[in-house]
Amino acid sequence: MKIHIPTPLRAYTSGQATVSVPGATVGQALEQLVGAYPDLRQNLYTGEGKLRSFVNIYLNDDDIRYLPAKEATATAESDELTIIPSIAGGCQRAVIPICN
């Protein structure tokens, strides 16, 4: 199956935007990916082996966090995984002290 790599992580996939890996489940496909490109692991997972909170993984159009089987979800050769880091932020407003 194909895994789409976001621009910030292509430094760890030899510049490839898409990587093809075998895998019967989402988890197996991701393991194949980090097995082939070990430097990706610390960018995708915490030291405890959990997906980093800002890393979103989509199986086709579905966030795997909301799939019943999550990373154990079965995959087909025609499926596509997309790794997409979150994008958010916002301005810092000055805090006005309140005097008693």
Added chain:
Amino acid sequence: MLKLTYADYQALRAHSEDTYPHECCGVLLGNATPEGNHVRRTVRAGNTRSDRAHDRYNIAPEELIRIQREARGLGLDIVGFYHSHPDCPAQWSKTDFDEAHWVGCSYIITRVDKAKATVTNSFLLTGTGEEDKQFIDEPIEIEV
């Protein structure tokens, strides 16, 4: 150096005025070159932070994926993002930094005062990951 056309520059600033007093957000599509990110197209995105849109923004991952698919079809990549700071400096905030994860991408911020875009700055997220990332000031070259 971030390169973008005057039309794209105007488009992202107009977006910041349209959403005032809320933050706007969008995606910069283009190509990474040895000289820096070269923007070929800007895409407006929705701000999902309706709970406090005056000082927060978030782009839904589903929308990002859709934009990325369209970019792929055009031979472009996501090379950055833009958002606005209503009545706040055009400088990255702690929240911006904490939530920045696209190393190598440009983050454009436009200050908006009373619905009028004023200062626009760009910051390049550098480093290798969360542990050593940092924003550096990035000059903007506008192609006329």
